[in-house]
Amino acid sequence: MTTATGTTPVGETVLVDISDRLARVTINRPEVRNAINRHVQSDLRRALADLRDDDTVGAVVFTGAGDHSFIAGADITQLKDYTLHTALESDMQRLYDEIEAFEKPTIAAVNGYALGGGCELAMACDIRIAADTARFGLPETNLSVLPGAGGTQRLARLVGTGRAIEMILTGRMVDAAEASAIGLVTSVVPAEALMDEVRRVADQVLRKGPLAVRLAKLVIRSGMDADQHTGLVVERLAQALLYTSDDKREGTEAFLAKRPAVFRGR
Numbered sequence: 001m002t003t004a005t006g007t008t009p010v011g012e013t014v015l016v017d018i019s020d021r022l023a024r025v026t027i028n029r030p031e032v033r034n035a036i037n038r039h040v041q042s043d044l045r046r047a048l049a050d051l052r053d054d055d056t057v058g059a060v061v062f063t064g065a066g067d068h069s070f071i072a073g074a075d076i077t078q079l080k081d082y083t084l085h086t087a088l089e090s091d092m093q094r095l096y097d098e099i100e101a102f103e104k105p106t107i108a109a110v111n112g113y114a115l116g117g118g119c120e121l122a123m124a125c126d127i128r129i130a131a132d133t134a135r136f137g138l139p140e141t142n143l144s145v146l147p148g149a150g151g152t153q154r155l156a157r158l159v160g161t162g163r164a165i166e167m168i169l170t171g172r173m174v175d176a177a178e179a180s181a182i183g184l185v186t187s188v189v190p191a192e193a194l195m196d197e198v199r200r201v202a203d204q205v206l207r208k209g210p211l212a213v214r215l216a217k218l219v220i221r222s223g224m225d226a227d228q229h230t231g232l233v234v235e236r237l238a239q240a241l242l243y244t245s246d247d248k249r250e251g252t253e254a255f256l257a258k259r260p261a262v263f264r265g266r
Helices: 038-052 084-089 091-100 117-124 151-159 161-170 176-181 191-206 210-224 228-243 246-257
Strands: 007-010 014-019 022-027 059-064 069-071 106-110 113-115 127-131 135-137 187-189
Touching: 007 038, 014 038, 022 038, 022 191, 038 091, 059 069, 059 117, 059 191, 069 106, 069 117, 091 117, 106 117, 106 191, 113 117, 117 135, 117 151, 127 176, 127 191, 135 176, 151 161, 176 187, 187 191, 210 228, 210 246, 228 246
Parallel strands: 022 059, 059 106, 069 113, 106 127, 113 135, 127 187
Antiparallel strands: 007 014, 014 022
16 A cells, blocks of 8 residues: 555545554545545545555554644535435444554544544544644534534543533534543644654554554453443453463563563564
């Protein structure tokens, strides 16, 4: 799909750049504030499939083209034609489920407005880092629809039921500072420092054992929808697998020898 340097288009709406094990996926529709339509969904699926199988990629960051918008929601020109069957097919919800379950760590680099489907994509990522100019919101009720790509569920899990109901029913936007205060984003940095901070955080993750990172994601996500006892059982089983791995042996030996670990993902 792409080489270790340079930018490669995926379809007509997505750009992928890979550098030092970090893939940057850019939704490239700045003329419409990177609104998501069927083409974007298809191109994102293609990019995810390629990155899943690319051994040179250890983590993925999602962002939007330009300086003003991450993703300003779904493309309303298509939304007006949606029907009962469109909702039941749930293409965007399924795509965001795929992003949430992606085996490699994901980061949302929110560089501007993250509204509707944009906010929902950010919430599907493992880590959300926002520029201080970012704005978040789920304004679907203004169109007499609701956040249908996971927003009603992921927002409540991140910020609590009460805040989620208030944000969705009013459709109001929150700025980056409030998003940080309520737990919607992980951190906020000056806009000009956004990608440097993303790179710093990604490098921290990429230095860890990739099997441990993958299983930690799986255990945390699985435990969210289970009782604590079940979550603890899953945790024990994941730890048992890691105890048998070459990476565990390398990690402990490197620590005792006071040298950097060289993990191989097995």
